[in-house]
Amino acid sequence: MSTASEHDKNVLKTVLKISGLMFSYATTGNDVNSWALHDLSLTVTEGEIVCILGASGCGKSTLLNVIAGLLPPGAGTIEFSNQSDAAGRIGYIFQNDALFPWRTVGENLLLASEITRTIPKADAGEKIKQHLQTFHLQEKVLRQYPSQLSGGMRQRVSIVQALMFNPELFLLDEPFSALDFYTKLKLEGEFVALVKEQRKAAVLVTHDIEEAVAMADRVLIMSKDGALIAEFQIQPEEGARSPDAARGTAKFAQYYQSIWAELKMVIGQ
């Protein structure tokens, strides 16, 4: 199994490659203790979901912001499909959706065609309809304002909005934490299917070990000083690939226990 996985890695395209990444919020000095991200290296291939777990404030969201280009790295390199430019390659899903409340859902979804000017509006309309179907959203939502939708629907629309930019890499910052359990399970499943089918890549940050094990191909543990200190390859049982089905397996419980043991050491319990 591991040989097959390694083989897959050799043929799959590397979407994100981070080497020796350092980041500090301090504007002066070079004190190693002030690094929020410390000598961090990570590779994510197409079709892969990597999840990062760690204590609050350890730098998980900072890592996503540095990858997205919202914060400048202090040292190290970040490459997106062998390119250094992140523009147009990333879909960032925040904990609270970033849909503009003054625009209808339809207008929010046309953002990509407005910004990039490469997608004609008619084509954008077709794409929107396809994506809405994928995420089980009815076309009538296009005329509604975000405030008229439930939390789960808003997060679905956010994912569709990001998809309209056709990103190679998704960055997800606790995207499902504010949702009820049932909606969360459904959305996790839909998102995993999307990444696998469309061969996207994703880096997911969460506090939820269950969510990490259910969705990710790899779970990485981040220490309090912003270094990646442990890695767990998640191999779900045959026929239990979906986050919902995986939760009922014996392997799931084993992964959960191992990761929780590692996390307890990091948190210092």
Place this chain on the structure above:
Amino acid sequence: MSKSISAKSKNSRTWEYFLYPLPLVLFVVAWYLLTDNNPSRQFIFSSPQQVLSAFVRLSSSGELYRNAGVTIFEAVMGFLMGTTVGALLGLSLWYSRLVARIAQPYITAIATVPIFALAPIVIVWFGIGIFSKIMLAFLSTVAVAIVQSYQGAMSVEPRYLRLMQVVGATRWQTFRIVVMPSSWIWVVNAMKLNIGLALLGAFIGEFISAEEGLGYMIVKASGLYDMATVFVGIFALIVIALGLTAVVEQIERRILKWRV
């Protein structure tokens, strides 16, 4: 259940409509009782009957509508100019924090100088005609619009700006797609505040030097101890302010219809 809730809310609305004029009715009744058959009080406070007859006289001669029209024109023009220029300036300060910091004391200066102090200068510069009153209404409103819209531009939700940065939007796209529409609430608030200020600016101009307008009508009448006409002018100003506020509320409902 829902039917009874809706019936209750309809009932409470009917009560509300009944209660709206109640303070005004109580005021007029008290005024009538205090001034009825009392010429010395009527000389100082006038009376509801005298105000009503002054209203009929000024209406039928057209004097009231002519003066009110002039004041409305001055106030609305000053309001539109002040709010538009102020909003554009305030929003554009989002582009440069340096320019915003440099502009800050100047905006504060414009906002804090009493319009009464500026009125004589403006009248000397622009004459005693309508244009000087429009300029006073403009000066009364522009600072509020700058401050409010700048606050709006600087209060944009950071996650909207982060999204625009991640998707590679230009600064102009971010300004047009996010900063401007999300600041509309603040601009509408500036509009609400500016109605009163625009009327005040126009009124002060007319009060100091003018040949027409409600301010002119009130000054002339008070010089003649014609308190009834003074009250008609004051009530006309109140009605104009309420009417303009209703217009702004309609605009607010259209612009901010997404706030459901």
